[in-house]
Amino acid sequence: xxxxxxxxxxxxxxxxxxxxxxxxxxxxxxxxxxxxxxxxxxxxxxxxxxxxxxxxxxxxxxxxxxxxxxxxxxxxxxxxxxxxxxxxxxxxxxxxxxxxxxxxxxxxxxxxxxxxxxxxxxxxxxxxxxxxxxxxxxxxxxxxxxxxxxxxxxxxxxxxxxxxxxxxxxxxxxxxxxxxxxxxxxxxxxxxxxxxxxxxxxxxxxxxxxxxxxxxxxxxx
Amino acid sequence: xxxxxxxxxxxxxxxxxxxxxxxxxxxxxxxxxxxxxxxxxxxxxxxxxxxxxxxxxxxxxxxxxxxxxxxxxxxxxxxxxxxxxxxxxxxxxxxxxxxxxxxxxxxxxxxxxxxxxxxxxxxxxxxxxxxxxxxxxxxxxxxxxxxxxxxxxxxxxxxxxxxxxxxxxxxxxxxxxxxxxxxxxxxxxxxxxxxxxxxxxxxxxxxxxxxxxxxxxxxxxxxxxxxxxxxxxxxxxxxxxxxxxxxxxxxxxxxxxxxxxxxxxxxxxxxxxxxxxxxxxxxxxxxxxxxxxxxxxxxxxxxxxxxxxxxxxxxxxxxxxxxxxxxxxxxxxxxxxxxxxxxxxxxxxxxxxxxxxxxxxxxxxxxxxxxxxxxxxxxxxxxxxxxxxxxxxxxxxxxxxxxxxxxxxxxxxxxxxxxxxxxxxxxxxxxxxxxxxxxxxxxxxxxxxxxxxxxxxxxxxxxxxxxxxxxxxxxxxxxxxxxxxxxxxxxxxxxxxxxxxxxxxxxxxxxxxxxxxxxxxxxxxxxxxxxxxxxxxxxxxxxxxxxxxxxxxxxxxxxxxxxx
Numbered sequence: 001x002x003x004x005x006x007x008x009x010x011x012x013x014x015x016x017x018x019x020x021x022x023x024x025x026x027x028x029x030x031x032x033x034x035x036x037x038x039x040x041x042x043x044x045x046x047x048x049x050x051x052x053x054x055x056x057x058x059x060x061x062x063x064x065x066x067x068x069x070x071x072x073x074x075x076x077x078x079x080x081x082x083x084x085x086x087x088x089x090x091x092x093x094x095x096x097x098x099x100x101x102x103x104x105x106x107x108x109x110x111x112x113x114x115x116x117x118x119x120x121x122x123x124x125x126x127x128x129x130x131x132x133x134x135x136x137x138x139x140x141x142x143x144x145x146x147x148x149x150x151x152x153x154x155x156x157x158x159x160x161x162x163x164x165x166x167x168x169x170x171x172x173x174x175x176x177x178x179x180x181x182x183x184x185x186x187x188x189x190x191x192x193x194x195x196x197x198x199x200x201x202x203x204x205x206x207x208x209x210x211x212x213x214x215x216x217x218x219x220x221x
Numbered sequence: 222x223x224x225x226x227x228x229x230x231x232x233x234x235x236x237x238x239x240x241x242x243x244x245x246x247x248x249x250x251x252x253x254x255x256x257x258x259x260x261x262x263x264x265x266x267x268x269x270x271x272x273x274x275x276x277x278x279x280x281x282x283x284x285x286x287x288x289x290x291x292x293x294x295x296x297x298x299x300x301x302x303x304x305x306x307x308x309x310x311x312x313x314x315x316x317x318x319x320x321x322x323x324x325x326x327x328x329x330x331x332x333x334x335x336x337x338x339x340x341x342x343x344x345x346x347x348x349x350x351x352x353x354x355x356x357x358x359x360x361x362x363x364x365x366x367x368x369x370x371x372x373x374x375x376x377x378x379x380x381x382x383x384x385x386x387x388x389x390x391x392x393x394x395x396x397x398x399x400x401x402x403x404x405x406x407x408x409x410x411x412x413x414x415x416x417x418x419x420x421x422x423x424x425x426x427x428x429x430x431x432x433x434x435x436x437x438x439x440x441x442x443x444x445x446x447x448x449x450x451x452x453x454x455x456x457x458x459x460x461x462x463x464x465x466x467x468x469x470x471x472x473x474x475x476x477x478x479x480x481x482x483x484x485x486x487x488x489x490x491x492x493x494x495x496x497x498x499x500x501x502x503x504x505x506x507x508x509x510x511x512x513x514x515x516x517x518x519x520x521x522x523x524x525x526x527x528x529x530x531x532x533x534x535x536x537x538x539x540x541x542x543x544x545x546x547x548x549x550x551x552x553x554x555x556x557x558x559x560x561x562x563x564x565x566x567x568x569x570x571x572x573x574x575x576x577x578x579x580x581x582x583x584x585x586x587x588x589x590x591x592x593x594x595x596x597x598x599x600x601x602x603x604x605x606x607x608x609x610x611x612x613x614x615x616x617x618x619x620x621x622x623x624x625x626x627x628x629x630x631x632x633x634x635x636x637x638x639x640x641x642x643x644x645x646x647x648x649x650x651x652x653x654x655x656x657x658x659x660x661x662x663x664x665x666x667x668x669x670x671x672x673x674x675x676x677x678x679x680x681x682x683x684x685x686x687x688x689x690x691x692x693x694x695x696x697x698x699x700x701x702x703x704x705x706x707x708x709x710x711x712x713x714x715x716x717x718x719x720x721x722x723x724x725x726x727x728x729x730x731x732x733x734x735x736x737x738x739x740x741x742x743x744x745x746x747x748x749x750x751x752x753x754x755x756x757x758x759x760x761x762x763x764x765x766x767x768x769x770x771x772x773x774x775x776x777x778x779x780x781x782x783x784x785x
Contacts, residue, residue: 038731038747045725045747050525093772098779143532145518156744160754167758171765178769182776 004207007219008200010112011193015075018066019193025062026169028055033166053143056136063129078112079122086115093182103183106201109210117179124172131165254584259403259571259591259677289421298416301365302378307420309377316377318482324363324385326374327351329489333611338489341370344617344663346630346652346706347439347558348592353692356398357669361434368397370693385430386423391415400669401678403571428454428464431473440592441585443552447601447648448714452550452581460550462718476509485509488711491610493538494641511539511716536743538608538643542723543716546600547648550715551581557596558652561703564680565590571680591677603646603712605735607635615706617695620661623704627651628663630708637742644738646712653705655682657690659698665689 011019028051034040035048043051070076088104093116096104105114113121135158141147142155150158180189192198197219202210210217288294293307309316319325327341340351340358351358352370359367365379366372373379383392392414432454439445443452452460458467463476477486486509495512511519517534520527533542548554566572571590577597578584588594613632615621621628635642657664667674667688674681674688682701690697728735729747739745749755 036729036746038729038749045729046526049529049725053525053529098775100780100783143529145528145532154744156741159744159746160751163751163754163758167754167761170762174762174765174769178773181773 004202004204005106005199006202006207007197008109008202008210009196009217009219010107010198010200011196012073013196014065014069016193016196018062018069021062022059022066025055025059026173028052029059030166030170030173037163053140056140060133060137063133077110079118079125081119081122082111082115084115086119089114089116097182107198108201109203109206112198112200120172120175128165128168128172131161132169135159135162135165254575255567256573256575256586257567257570259573259589284424288423291421294417294420296417296420298420300416301381301383304416304420305365305378305380305382308382308423309380315382315482316380319363319380320374320377322363322482323487325380327362329487331489331612333490334613336614336616338614338616342616343614344630344665345439345445346650346654346708347445347555348668349654349663350665350668350689353665353667353689354669356400357396359397360394366397382423383419384433385426387419387430388422388424388427389415389419390429392419396669398669399671401671401675403678404669426472426474428472435473439555441555443548444555445650446710446712446714447547447554447598447603448544448710448712450548450550450552450554452552453714456550456715458718459721460717461715463716468718476514478509485513489612491608491612491711493608493610493635493643493645509713511543515539535640536637536644538645540711540713540716541603541605541644541646543719544603544646544712544714545717545721545723545727547603547646547712547715548599548601549717551579551599552583553577553579553585553597553599554601554648555595556598556601556648556650557594558592558650558654559594560652560654560682561593562588563591563593563676563682566680590680601648602734604649604709605644605646605738606633606709607637607639607642607738608633608645608647608711609635609639609642611635615663617663617665617693619663623656623658623661623702627705627707628656630706633709637738644735648710648712650708650710651705652708653703655686655701656704657686657698658700658702660696662695664697664701665693665695667692 032052328339443450458465462468495510520530574588575584576587676685
């Protein structure tokens with residue numbers, strides 16, 4: 001079985017729009033949220049609350065679309081945890097990277113993320129983001145006068161969860177941006193998320209299938 | 222001098238001239254101004270009154286009766302009771318109605334605490350007690366001839382209809398008894414009352430009627446409340462959006478509505494959480510709360526900010542944000558009264574030292590021989606506390622422990638856990654005043670009288686207390702001292718236009734106005750109040766940053782070493 005490295009659409013148009021608008025919204029939310037919390041005084045409290053609320057509402061809508069997209073297109077499979085190559089990748093970040101080794105993982109048709117990356121995104125999607133909206137939506141309900149049933153739990157606790165989750169988002173963003181500098185180069189990592197194309201290892205069978213049934217995934221079709 | 226407002230002319234013309242000289246030349250002068258004599262109110266409500274009469278608000282004079290056309294009011298009248306008798310001939314239930322009103326009874330039984338309150342018994346930390354000093358204080362009683370504590374409250378003809386209903390601005394009352402001879406010069410030179418003209422002028426009470434007493438509570442302009450001053454006779458819009466002619470032009474009774482001579486609004490038992498809110502058209506609004514007109518969701522819901530502000534009303538009283546400062550508009554309020562210095566004289570005569578120049582240029586007495594030292598404040602940030610509307614008073618019967626710090630003349634209940642409580646603004650008044658050192662109670666003092674006990678004229682606390690206690694049958698140990706007291710005055714008036722309301726960030730910030738209430742019982746964003754979370758957050762964020770920078774640095778070093 002020979003291996004073909006082919007330039008292929010790995011990030012669909014929707015995925016790219018989702019990623020970058022999510023990035024913009026998360027930065028907006030971190031900026032306005034930190035102003036609400038009181039750690040940045042670059043914008044007024046009332047403006048920060050309004051901006052944070054609107055950005056949150058837009059992000060919730062975006063997440064609804066993204067969740068629907070992940071479930072209906074089968075793209076959710078990319079995020080399933082796997083041990084395959086897991087330890088090689090972990091060893092690379094802890095040791096091999098300093099020896100000048102090449103990144104041991106190559107994108108495949110069924111796995112566009114390396115196993116560490118997939119696990120991180122899965123944690124973000126199943127723990128950090130849900131913590132954000134499981135606290136943020138109740139907070140909004142309270143603001144809109146519909147949160148009476150939450151009185152026993154307390155808005156303070158809701159805010160605590162929300163702020164803790166926001167700190168986790170900051171940690172993720174720092175690590176995420178840093179990891180773009182590993183492997184080939186920063187540009188090599190960012191480019192696919194703009195153009196959609198990246199080198200993917202395809203088996204003959206996969207290549208034949210794509211050529212026959214999804215030729216528009218190929219760059220030079 | 223409790224709530225008194227009457228005109229007292231300076232004793233002699235020369236003195237008035239001196240006063241005028243200072244008024245003209247000393248708007249910003251800081252030189253102490255000394256005024257001999259112990260008369261009160263050389264600046265009076267009379268000039269304010271004429272100003273307001275000339276621009277009568279349209280809410281007044283909508284009566285179906287022109288009283289100036291009534292035969293019965295043609296007179297002649299020679300006294301107040303004669304006028305009252307004529308009023309009651311047509312308004313034949315008014316007397317029965319008014320007989321229950323606090324302005325007549327000076328008596329109030331608190332429905333929740335059961336305390337017996339009212340001006341007839343209470344002691345405050347301004348002039349202290351009206352009881353026993355009715356000769357002076359009853360100038361603001363809505364009745365005639367209350368000379369002592371044995372007034373006949375069943376005699377309707379002693380009701381004073383005119384003090385609330387006349388509209389000429391020329392009506393006045395003098396103390397019902399003469400007082401010490403040093404004080405008697407205060408009544409000299411007043412024009413005679415034109416009873417017929419005044420009787421024919423009656424109408425719904427204007428702000429001038431209410432203000433003559435209520436703006437001068439505590440012994441002078443805005444002394445007591447901080448949010449009720451002569452500025453409200455004609456306030457600019459930024460001081461009071463409701464009462465300003467550039468605003469709504471309300472009179473007091475626009476909000477303090479009622480019927481049958483009982484009206485809304487009491488600081489003994491306040492409505493801090495109006496559950497009735499706005500009524501349907503034509504329905505009576507029987508509370509003077511903000512909600513009774515504005516509802517509990519007053520902010521427009523077409524913006525996030527408006528919706529968010531509405532979610533505050535279950536915790537924060539409207540007044541807290543919309544009356545950002547008290548004593549606005551140029552008239553100061555008193556925040557500290559020290560009775561200990563009472564009684565200093567110059568050449569055997571009482572005097573006033575006027576060392577405070579307030580915003581409108583008038584000089585205020587910082588020392589009065591009859592009262593001691595005063596401290597003033599303007600544009601003052603209120604004190605904020607949880608309040609459920611119920612006031613508890615330290616009365617003449619209350620024993621306290623003076624070693625436990627200042628005594629609360631009135632204290633209030635309320636908490637974050639109580640859904641009926643709101644964060645409310647107060648004016649806090651601090652006073653050092655006499656008390657019964659043996660019995661640990663407050664004292665009734667004899668302030669006013671033509672005998673050797675009255676403080677005002679004799680300047681002797683010992684005699685004044687002994688006489689005041691004896692007169693009212695209160696046990697007195699014979700030993701008096703000074704005690705520090707505090708009183709709390711809920712702030713409701715001088716609502717600013719919306720542009721003048723508090724900014725979010727005045728509370729939602731570290732060390733903001735409500736930081737003392739941020740004790741875990743409420744969540745107040747913007748205060749960075751969760752120290753544990755702050756530490757965890759800093760560790761997590763800077764730990765990650767250090768981690769990636771360290772990892773990156775190692776990579777750079779490793780690459781260089783490989784190249785060598």
